[in-house]
Amino acid sequence: MRTRQSNPFATSSKEEPDINAPTWLRVEHLEEPLGIDIAPLRLSWWLPLGACEQLAYRLRTNDWDSGRVGSDQSFLVDFAGPPLGSRQRVECAVKVWTEKGESEWSRPVGWEMGLLPGDWVARWIEPPEGEIPPIGKRPAWRLRYEFTVAQTPSKARRHRAWSIRGLSE
Structure with missing residues (x-):
């Protein structure tokens, strides 16, 4: 069996996927998701062209390597990293071992975790309403909140929660 130490994160000028590598690597059925809040999250991939049976797989991130995992599972595999x-x-x-041998590394898939339980701190933005007017006489409030940051952020992402009716600006 051959051994490869290639870097799956090296940029390639090839536009077409390697036919000897797994394809369609996805996270929770999504291609490049932002805001994933599922733990443990799950990965799925298609076997290389012409392969019918997976014998093992290996997942690798920039700071973690699963090593070879003997499994025929390639759909909704739990991410067992840190x-x-x-x-x-x-x-x-991901790379796989099939009845055809060891594959090349797939193209990497990227994702960004969302705010996980315990890190989500928020309070309701409420209208300045005293007595509640009768139904049909209630105003449609435009709710917003202005704030100041100590310094200009180098990177920012807005997280928003939807109302019960799914209305949001």
Whole structure:
């Protein structure tokens, strides 16, 4: 059996996927998701062209490697790496062993974790309403909140919660 130490995160000028590598690597059925708040999250991939049976797989991120895992599972495989934190960006690639031998590394898939339980701190933005008017006489409030930051952020992402009716600006 051959051994490869190639870097799955190296940029390639090829536009077409390698036919000897797994394809369609997805996180929770999504291609490049932002705001994933599922733990443990799950990965899925298609076997290389012409392969019918997976014998093992190997997942690798920039700071973690699963090693060879004997399994025929390639659909909704639990990510068994280190616990991921809120807003953490991850890139992951997979290689598989099939009845045809060891594959090349897949193209990496990237995702960003959302705010995880315990990191979500918020309070309601409420209208300045005293006595509640009768039905049909209630105004449609435009709710917003202005704030000041101490310094200009180098990177920012807006997280918003939807109302019970799914209305949001």
